[in-house]
Amino acid sequence: MDCLKIKDKIFTSRLITGTGKFSNYSLIKPMLENSESEMITLALRRVDFTGNTENILDYIPKTTILLPNTSGARNAQEAIKIARIARAAGCGDFIKIEIINDMKYLMPDNEETIKATEVLAKEGFIVMPYINPDLIVAKKLQLAGASAIMPLGAPIGSNRGLLTKHMIEILVENIDLPIIVDAGIGKPSHACEAMEMGVSAVLVDTAIATSEDPVAMGKAFKEAVCAGRRAYLAKLPKENKKAQASSPLTGFLRD
Numbered sequence: 438m439d440c441l442k443i444k445d446k447i448f449t450s451r452l453i454t455g456t457g458k459f460s461n462y463s464l465i466k467p468m469l470e471n472s473e474s475e476m477i478t479l480a481l482r483r484v485d486f487t488g489n490t491e492n493i494l495d496y497i498p499k500t501t502i503l504l505p506n507t508s509g510a511r512n513a514q515e516a517i518k519i520a521r522i523a524r525a526a527g528c529g530d531f532i533k534i535e536i537i538n539d540m541k542y543l544m545p546d547n548e549e550t551i552k553a554t555e556v557l558a559k560e561g562f563i564v565m566p567y568i569n570p571d572l573i574v575a576k577k578l579q580l581a582g583a584s585a586i587m588p589l590g591a592p593i594g595s596n597r598g599l600l601t602k603h604m605i606e607i608l609v610e611n612i613d614l615p616i617i618v619d620a621g622i623g624k625p626s627h628a629c630e631a632m633e634m635g636v637s638a639v640l641v642d643t644a645i646a647t648s649e650d651p652v653a654m655g656k657a658f659k660e661a662v663c664a665g666r667r668a669y670l671a672k673l674p675k676e677n678k679k680a681q682a683s684s685p686l687t688g689f690l691r692d
């Protein structure tokens with residue numbers, strides 16, 4: 438079976454979803470069922486450990502793997518602290534490192550991300566760093582113990598698709614870790630295109646959560662991810678600059 442492997446964990450779904458933008462948490466469970474997504478990311482700062490307000494964890498089925506993220510961290514030290522709190526709070530060993538200082542485009546700080554990865558991988562976390570795609574950074578993250586690389590397709594929440602397509606292709610060809618496109622995917626066709634390129638999975642939040650029907654959109658993304666993966670495995674034909682006739686240009690008109 439064609440499964441996604443991150444460290445020693447096996448996933449049948451290649452669609453990771455998000456919790457960040459749901460207007461109503463009660464849509465999360467049916468969205469997960471319809472999309473068949475097995476992993477969901479959540480910002481630790483949105484988890485209410487006091488019991489005073491709504492707790493997002495109550496809306497996520499226990500069978501879904503949590504991917505806590507370090508959203509809100511501005512440097513490695515803050516990300517490390519958030520990751521440790523997430524694990525101590527029972528959110529598991531997965532951690533998506535997200536370190537952002539740039540509030541206009543929400544670009545990740547690649548250097549600080551490498552520092553945090555080194556520390557957290559040594560502590561046994563399954564580290565999935567979110568980066569602006571760069572081959573050298575990805576190589577350093579691999580050496581630092583990352584379990585996957587999560588390059589952005591476009592700025593978070595922009596829905597602009599694979600603006601970084603060619604940089605992601607370089608990662609797919611050269612990095613021996615799952616490459617998971619995270620951020621900017623705005624429609625199922627973007628997800629399908631990413632999968633056709635050979636990425637291992639995609640993470641989609643805004644496009645699902647802010648659609649008019651997040652449950653139906655979850656299914657549309659599931660189907661797009663499956664179609665893209667199938668096409669990748671079937672090996673897409675080469676592009677040509679010139680026309681290639683579909684049937685031979687011989688026959689009754691010329692004979």
Ligand SMILES: CC(=O)[C@@H](O)[C@H](O)COP(=O)(O)O
Pocket residue numbers: 455457478508535567592593594595596619620621622640641642643644
């Ligand atoms: C890095 C990050 O925060 C992403 O997980 C984001 O939430 C998903 O990006 P989109 O909202 O653009 O799908």
